[in-house]
Amino acid sequence: MAVSTKQVLTISVISAKGRFEGGVETDELEKAIADAIAAGNTRLVINLKDCDYLSSTPIGVLARALANYKTRNGEIKLCGLGKRVKDIFVMTKLIMMFDHHETEDQALAAFAAS
Numbered sequence: 001m002a003v004s005t006k007q008v009l010t011i012s013v014i015s016a017k018g019r020f021e022g023g024v025e026t027d028e029l030e031k032a033i034a035d036a037i038a039a040g041n042t043r044l045v046i047n048l049k050d051c052d053y054l055s056s057t058p059i060g061v062l063a064r065a066l067a068n069y070k071t072r073n074g075e076i077k078l079c080g081l082g083k084r085v086k087d088i089f090v091m092t093k094l095i096m097m098f099d100h101h102e103t104e105d106q107a108l109a110a111f112a113a114s
Contacts, residue, residue, distance in 0.1 A: 001018055002016060002020070002086060003028040003029050005022075010041075010043055011043045011108060012042075012044060012045070013046075014032045014033065014046050014047065015046075015047040016029055016031070016047065016048055017052040020058035022046070022055050022057030026058045029061055029110055033061065033107070036066045037065075037072075042069065042074030042075070043075055043111055045075070045079060046076060046078050047078075047080050047107075048078060048080050048085050050081025051080075051085055052082070052084065052085075055061040059092060059096070061080075063097075066097060075099065076098065076099070077098070077100065077107040077111070078098045078107070079100060079102065079103055079104050079113075080102070081105065093112075
């Protein structure tokens with residue numbers, strides 16, 4: 001399984017593991033996000049610490065999720081961006097759109113600060 005989810009108080013946390021190239025693993029990510037949205041979640045952390053690669057398809061999933069959350073006055077925070085994944089976000093300029101943190105704990109704490 002490429003995606004796992006957990007709840008920390010009112011914050012949903014989705015952890016991605018492996019390479020996300022637009023296949024079944026990306027479908028799992030999209031479903032996990034859709035499930036959080038359907039549950040009315042407005043505070044989401046996506047932990048990419050164990051994610052090695054993102055193609056354009058999962059990046060599109062994340063961008064659509066961000067738009068959905070912003071429309072509903074919610075927030076998405078990314079954490080654990082490794083060098084390769086962070087480089088992808090920098091090249092696409094999405095790094096400026098997403099609030100990102102080094103660790104999951106820092107991302108969770110950022111919700112308390114806001």
